[in-house]
Amino acid sequence: xxxxAQSPRYKIIEKRQSVAFWCNPISGHATLYWYQQIxxxxxKLLIQFQNNGVVDDSQLPKDRFSAExxxxxxxTLKIQPAKLEDSAVYLCASSSxxxxxxxxxxxxxxxxxxxxx
Amino acid sequence: LAKTTQPISMDSYEGQEVNxxxxxxxxATNDYITWYQQFPSxxxxxxxxxxxxxxxxxxxxxxxxxDRKSSTLSLPRVSLSDTAVYYCLVGDxxxxxNFVFGPGTRLSVLP
Numbered sequence: 001x002x003x004x005a006q007s008p009r010y011k012i013i014e015k016r017q018s019v020a021f022w023c024n025p026i027s028g029h030a031t032l033y034w035y036q037q038i039x040x041x042x043x044k045l046l047i048q049f050q051n052n053g054v055v056d057d058s059q060l061p062k063d064r065f066s067a068e069x070x071x072x073x074x075x076t077l078k079i080q081p082a083k084l085e086d087s088a089v090y091l092c093a094s095s096s097x098x099x100x101x102x103x104x105x106x107x108x109x110x111x112x113x114x115x116x117x
Numbered sequence: 118l119a120k121t122t123q124p125i126s127m128d129s130y131e132g133q134e135v136n137x138x139x140x141x142x143x144x145a146t147n148d149y150i151t152w153y154q155q156f157p158s159x160x161x162x163x164x165x166x167x168x169x170x171x172x173x174x175x176x177x178x179x180x181x182x183x184d185r186k187s188s189t190l191s192l193p194r195v196s197l198s199d200t201a202v203y204y205c206l207v208g209d210x211x212x213x214x215n216f217v218f219g220p221g222t223r224l225s226v227l228p
Contacts (some may be wrong), residue, residue, distance in 0.1 A: 006149035108160025
């Protein structure tokens with residue numbers, strides 16, 4: 001079974017520039033999450049989708065961050081304009097419906113490391 | 118969502134058993150307890166999940182007392198490759214649940 005795919009793995013930009021990250025979840029997983037992980041901290045949830053609808057975006061800085069999940073499959077997270085404090089790893093994760101056959105666990109991609117200079 | 122509290126860091130030596138305790142005093146009736154492990158430059162990965170008493174798999178054991186206000190992740194005979202950050206999460210396992218990570222416990226296994 002293919003895992004969660006993310007790209008690019010690394011990105012370096014100047015402040016005030018824009019950047020986009022892409023995520024393709026595990027096939028059939030209805031729920032998709034974007035997390036921001038700053039060095040030395042636990043992942044912080046930015047946005048959660050269920051199919052193509054937003055469930056929770058309360059911690060997404062909407063003045064500069066946007067995310068979409070067209071057709072309920074892959075997703076794009078955009079930052080425009082970037083600030084120095086946006087330097088972090090952006091993790092995408094997906095999960096299926098919890099039930100007897102599985103634990104409803106999160107499956108993470110390898111992440112996209114962003115450096116803002 | 119139940120708040121969780123874990124030690125920030127722990128040290129151990131190879132071959133020892135490591136126990137990491139997580140406090141979740143306001144755990145709800147429908148909440149499950151799940152532990153994740155994260156290596157540097159990787160996303161977290163699922164280790165074990167439980168609701169009550171004891172759960173064991175090929176990687177770890179999870180001990181949950183009757184009042185469920187805490188849980189202990191037990192790693193038997195750790196090796197250098199177990200050096201990682203371990204996160205305790207509490208959630209009700211509903212469809213589309215919100216997974217909230219705390220700062221985790223940084224385990225360092227020394228030779």
